[in-house]
Amino acid sequence: MAAVEADEEEATAGPCPKDMELAVSIINKVIKGLNMEIRCAQDEITPAKYYLLVNTVDSHISRTFSKFSAAELEFFKTVLSEIVTSEDGCISSTACLNLNSSLPGNMTKSDTEALLEKFCKYQWLYQKDGKVHLTILSIVELEPLILSAYEDYVNICRLCKRIVMQGYRCDRCLALLHLHCVHLYTKGVDRIHSCPVCSADQPEMLAAVKNIPFHSGDDNRIPSASSRENKTGKGSARK
CATH class of the missing domain: 3.30.40.10 (Zinc/RING finger domain, C3HC4 (zinc finger))
Structure with a gap:
């Protein structure tokens, strides 16, 4: 749902400093009834740590991404599948843009480029050195879905x-x-x-x-x- 990077002062004290742990615990008790939870997670590549607001009940992708259109959702689902089933845990930016040919409708490479930028903006995907990766937000939020749908690849x-x-x-x-x-x-x-x-x-x-x-x-x-x-x-x- 959202990702906030821990600032440098907090991060030097560890993954979740004691005062922050207490604050997160108090907030989580309040938002538990909304099926939401704040979690502290470590980025896979960088030393950055994030506090993530995630959905604890319904990880169905169509509801998690309710702000996106059906075509946009189909694009993300295809990218997700390509990344999870790849040997490297990521795909090239070029391969991502070329997914337009496997998507329904008359989507162009310009369309997929715009969608890639949009999902990066909302922190579900990120690009680095010509590669497209799942963000720590995607991995944490969609973990139940990924484990269920891609058990043989995870x-x-x-x-x-x-x-x-x-x-x-x-x-x-x-x-x-x-x-x-x-x-x-x-x-x-x-x-x-x-x-x-x-x-x-x-x-x-x-x-x-x-x-x-x-x-x-x-x-x-x-x-x-x-x-x-x-x-x-x-x-x-x-x-």
């Missing part, structure tokens, strides 16, 4: 147990992990080089997050490798 981060589109992939077991989860996981000296899923030596894990200025957070959110079973399980790698 990657689940084995560290936080949530959907992951972009991150670090183990070259042995192919498990995909959030970069921010890898950041927290590799902070412990005894687990720096081992994949949390298959225990394979992965020195590249450090390089993957070395230049990303993640803010300090609660390490207890990430369990130690010894507390989990070393198996990939459903959803650990794209088909």
